[in-house]
Amino acid sequence: xxxxxxxxxxGREIEASPEQTILEVARENGIYIPTLCYYKGTTNVGACRxxxxxxxxxxxxxxxCAMPVSPEMVVTTDSDRIREARKLVVELLWASGDHNxxxxxxxxxxxxxxxxxYLGIEQPRFTIEPPGYPKEDTNSMIQRDLxxxxxxxxxxxxxxxxxxxxVLDFSGRGSRSKVGPAFxxxxxxxxxxxxxxxxxxxxxGAITFKQARFAGRPWELExxxxxxxxxxxxxxxxxxxxxxxxxxxTGNRNYGNPNLGSLCVKGRFGIDFIDDPDRLTTPLIRxxxxxxxxxxxxxxxxxxxxxxxxxxxxxxxxIAGFSSARCTNxxxxxxxxxxxxxxxxxxxxxxxxx
Amino acid sequence: xxxxxxxxxxxxxILATGxxxxxxxxxxxxxxxxxxxxxxxxxxVIDPREIGLVKYANIWLRQKxxxxxxxxxxxxxxxIGENLYAKEYVDxxxxxxxxxxxxxxxxxxxxxxxxxxxxxxxxxxxARMYAEADKAAILYAMGITQHWTxxxxxxxxxxxxxxxxxxxxxxxxxxPLRGQNNVQGACDMGALPNVxxxxxxxxxxxxxxxxxxxxxxxxxxxxxxxxxxxxxAVLEGTIKALYIMGxxxxxxxxxxxxxxxxxxxxxxxxxxxxxxxxxxxxxDVVLPSACFAEKDGTYTNTERRVQRVRKAVDAPGSxxxxxxxISELATKMGYPMNYDSAEEIMNEIxxxxxxxxxxxxxxxxxxxxxxxxxxxxxxxxxxxxxxxxTRGRGLFHxxxxxxxxxxxxxxxxxxxxxxxxxxxxHTGTMSRRAKGLVERFPESLVEINPDDARKLxxxxxxxxxxxxRRGKVAAKAKITKSPPQGTIFMNFHFSEVxxxxxxxxxxxxxxxxxxxxxxxxxxxxx
Numbered sequence: 001x002x003x004x005x006x007x008x009x010x011g012r013e014i015e016a017s018p019e020q021t022i023l024e025v026a027r028e029n030g031i032y033i034p035t036l037c038y039y040k041g042t043t044n045v046g047a048c049r050x051x052x053x054x055x056x057x058x059x060x061x062x063x064x065c066a067m068p069v070s071p072e073m074v075v076t077t078d079s080d081r082i083r084e085a086r087k088l089v090v091e092l093l094w095a096s097g098d099h100n101x102x103x104x105x106x107x108x109x110x111x112x113x114x115x116x117x118y119l120g121i122e123q124p125r126f127t128i129e130p131p132g133y134p135k136e137d138t139n140s141m142i143q144r145d146l147x148x149x150x151x152x153x154x155x156x157x158x159x160x161x162x163x164x165x166x167v168l169d170f171s172g173r174g175s176r177s178k179v180g181p182a183f184x185x186x187x188x189x190x191x192x193x194x195x196x197x198x199x200x201x202x203x204x205g206a207i208t209f210k211q212a213r214f215a216g217r218p219w220e221l222e223x224x225x226x227x228x229x230x231x232x233x234x235x236x237x238x239x240x241x242x243x244x245x246x247x248x249x250t251g252n253r254n255y256g257n258p259n260l261g262s263l264c265v266k267g268r269f270g271i272d273f274i275d276d277p278d279r280l281t282t283p284l285i286r287x288x289x290x291x292x293x294x295x296x297x298x299x300x301x302x303x304x305x306x307x308x309x310x311x312x313x314x315x316x317x318x319i320a321g322f323s324s325a326r327c328t329n330x331x332x333x334x335x336x337x338x339x340x341x342x343x344x345x346x347x348x349x350x351x352x353x354x
Numbered sequence: 355x356x357x358x359x360x361x362x363x364x365x366x367x368i369l370a371t372g373x374x375x376x377x378x379x380x381x382x383x384x385x386x387x388x389x390x391x392x393x394x395x396x397x398x399v400i401d402p403r404e405i406g407l408v409k410y411a412n413i414w415l416r417q418k419x420x421x422x423x424x425x426x427x428x429x430x431x432x433x434i435g436e437n438l439y440a441k442e443y444v445d446x447x448x449x450x451x452x453x454x455x456x457x458x459x460x461x462x463x464x465x466x467x468x469x470x471x472x473x474x475x476x477x478x479x480x481a482r483m484y485a486e487a488d489k490a491a492i493l494y495a496m497g498i499t500q501h502w503t504x505x506x507x508x509x510x511x512x513x514x515x516x517x518x519x520x521x522x523x524x525x526x527x528x529x530p531l532r533g534q535n536n537v538q539g540a541c542d543m544g545a546l547p548n549v550x551x552x553x554x555x556x557x558x559x560x561x562x563x564x565x566x567x568x569x570x571x572x573x574x575x576x577x578x579x580x581x582x583x584x585x586x587a588v589l590e591g592t593i594k595a596l597y598i599m600g601x602x603x604x605x606x607x608x609x610x611x612x613x614x615x616x617x618x619x620x621x622x623x624x625x626x627x628x629x630x631x632x633x634x635x636x637x638d639v640v641l642p643s644a645c646f647a648e649k650d651g652t653y654t655n656t657e658r659r660v661q662r663v664r665k666a667v668d669a670p671g672s673x674x675x676x677x678x679x680i681s682e683l684a685t686k687m688g689y690p691m692n693y694d695s696a697e698e699i700m701n702e703i704x705x706x707x708x709x710x711x712x713x714x715x716x717x718x719x720x721x722x723x724x725x726x727x728x729x730x731x732x733x734x735x736x737x738x739x740x741x742x743x744t745r746g747r748g749l750f751h752x753x754x755x756x757x758x759x760x761x762x763x764x765x766x767x768x769x770x771x772x773x774x775x776x777x778x779x780h781t782g783t784m785s786r787r788a789k790g791l792v793e794r795f796p797e798s799l800v801e802i803n804p805d806d807a808r809k810l811x812x813x814x815x816x817x818x819x820x821x822x823r824r825g826k827v828a829a830k831a832k833i834t835k836s837p838p839q840g841t842i843f844m845n846f847h848f849s850e851v852x853x854x855x856x857x858x859x860x861x862x863x864x865x866x867x868x869x870x871x872x873x874x875x876x877x878x879x880x
Contacts, residue, residue: 139794141793164391188793194794211790225664226646226664226666227663229645229646230779232656233379233380233655241666257359264381264776265791269788269790270790272787272788273645273783273784273785273787273788274645274647279670279671280628280640280670281642281672284637284640285639285640286637286639303597308687318592319594319597320584320596322584322597323543323599323600324545326601327540328663329536329653331599333703335599337684337691339597340556340569342689346547346577346578347578347579348547349580351537351581351606352537353499354603354607354867
């Protein structure tokens with residue numbers, strides 16, 4: 001690693017490495033610089049310019065997210081000049097879209113909303129002219145409203161650089177620029193695999209989770225971290241809960257390995273089964289050929305009686321058990337302990353081979 | 355996995371064989387794709403199907419289904435012949451190299467081409483690419499294991515990795531990608547007929563004594579039957595009762611007509627599950643379980659990482675976590691199990707499972723630990739076999755190629771391979787209840803090559819009948835270049851198209867895994 005050096009940010013002497021950007025050094029040291037298009041782990045594009053800072057002897061304000069630090073650099077992150085520049089950018093973004101927080105799913109969790117508040121903008125000085133795109137409502141998983149898109153490109157980079165699905169890109173020019181799959185296709189008809197990375201990356205309400213629409217506001221949600229129940233990767237997920245119901249699954253980039261906050265379509269959209277009306281809610285016992293509702297006491301009693309008599313008559317090896325690759329370690333341990341220790345047989349296996 | 359998921363992204367060469375990673379392990383798929391696109395890794399795909407990873411591959415070897423040992427031996431033939439193998443590693447860390455050398459000698463690129471259809475020149479390029487890398491990772495999944503030569507296939511992967519010094523280094527390894535959330539943990543916990551937790555043999559007296567003392571019972575030293583051996587044992591009358599927790603063998607096991615006969619013959623069948631699935635329909639008693647979001651516990655992922663499962667919502671009705679049900683049943687049967695929490699069970703596991711001894715709930719609160727983790731101050735193990743193998747020296751197994759158990763003939767001219775698709779999962783109990791997943795993949799499809807479809811007069815979406823010696827199913831055609839000519843691919847997610855009525859229950863003699871990747875079928879327009 002190349003040698004570290006000193007730079008100055010807002011009058012503070014700070015140690016920095018040559019491969020770092022101004023933004024990275026600032027964040028590492030708890031100095032706030034607002035961003036919109038910056039997305040950790042993807043290319044720094046310097047597109048939105050809300051992270052502009054003043055660098056001594058630079059020709060103009062520079063984008064902190066894209067500017068590498070250099071020795072003796074002197075940076076100011078907040079001044080009237082900087083605020084004015086940021087305000088202009090944010091007002092233009094506001095005016096070019098349909099940023100109506102009343103019904104927006106991102107209200108309370110929107111980076112544009114936060115920035116408008118931070119900069120204290122009452123009204124944009126430009127006429128509000130949303131592009132008037134139809135909302136994309138082709139599937140039950142991801143909803144797109146490009147009228148709220150600020151063209152930060154985070155979804156494009158999330159799709160190409162994080163998931164490497166290579167589905168999203170920019171098309172069109174100027175005020176008709178938009179993000180989406182090739183040939184302006186909707187997600188459902190395109191090669192999109194519905195990993196939802198774009199929705200997690202979107203800083204505004206342009207790409208959101210359809211099933212969570214009107215299901216709970218961000219500040220009402222409780223998040224419980226757990227492990228995805230599908231494949232063997234063991235992705236760390238957040239179950240978002242509102243009034244005792246799971247309304248969506250989100251990734252969390254702070255959780256690190258194994259999935260670094262990314263998810264696939266099954267982990268993200270595959271958990272409806274939890275509230276399915278077909279869930280078993282009570283024990284069932286076959287009576288006159290039909291499975292009939294029974295109490296736990298009755299069911300456990302019957303199993304005890306049957307297993308005990310079969311064991312007595314035919315020996316422990318006449319009983320077998322299938323444990324499960326879907327259950328927890330604790331449950332698998334107990335199951336084999338039960339089969340070996342209580343029944344007395346090694347006839348215990350599970351579906352690893354299937 | 356001998357190594358870790360993270361390492362895949364930063365290795366030099368990835369050899370992916372028998373793994374449709376982007377569909378079955380999408381977040382490992384993303385690592386592979388990032389390695390290729392962003393970090394300059396090279397990718398070799400060995401697979402009969404044109405899977406999603408082929409688009410990112412430098413070399414794609416399209417072998418005939420079931421010819422894996424020949425292809426892997428061919429790679430080793432070239433690597434040894436061209437002196438590209440890791441001589442010092444082979445000398446100091448392995449044994450039986452001469453036996454391997456002798457067997458692979460006859461697997462010349464030309465001979466392998468004859469068996470597998472892989473062009474000799476491509477095989478050479480792949481061999482050089484893998485052998486010349488400083489570090490190279492082999493990834494595999496059920497495409498390697500679900501053959502009656504599954505164990506041979508795995509041994510061949512291990513041979514190749516050892517030959518090039520790729521075991522015991524970061525970014526290397528032989529890495530099975532496990533298909534179910536806790537299949538690693540279920541094995542680690544001894545939910546297998548021959549071993550206690552941490553793979554301690556039931557037949558080993560010391561191990562058995564340890565468990566007898568801890569559990570205060572006397573234990574049998576005779577290994578039990580595997581899932582795949584169970585149906586015959588029932589039909590022969592040796593097994594009378596079956597207790598199934600969280601499985602749906604009526605959908606997942608081979609030759610289900612045979613299995614159904616067995617399940618119906620049982621004196622007593624208990625199913626403990628979150629839904630009344632196809633197997634539960636046959637049960638005498640069904641017990642309702644809490645699902646993953648309704649209980650605490652741990653799963654162990656494919657890279658041996660023990661991670662927390664946390665209760666987020668309440669279970670419906672009177673459904674209970676599986677560990678509570680088993681505790682209550684054991685207690686009723688006269689063996690008290692009084693656990694107040696899953697954590698308490700883990701603390702017992704830790705005393706009997708040396709590789710988990712250091713895994714406490716408080717340590718894995720933020721980030722999971724990878725076993726072996728023998729003590730509470732051990733950081734966990736990122737990759738295995740660092741300075742030596744478990745047995746000391748790595749053992750080469752000289753393996754000969756054996757063709758699949760059932761090959762196409764005049765009556766059954768096609769090969770059927772089964773597996774999963776991105777939008778569905780296993781027997782569909784969970785994924786078929788998800789609105790979005792069903793939208794994307796509402797019904798079973800038979801993937802068939804365009805040339806075959808043309809010859810048989812089958813159009814996209816037309817219903818096809820697929821018949822094997824064991825059964826018949828019908829599903830719509832999806833015409834795609836993914837399967838090679840002469841091979842069709844079907845999933846096993848849909849009970850309406852129960853593809854395991856067709857599959858061949860020919861088992862690997864050691865792994866007892868059925869040959870799901872190759873059986874002979876007849877394909878007709880319905």
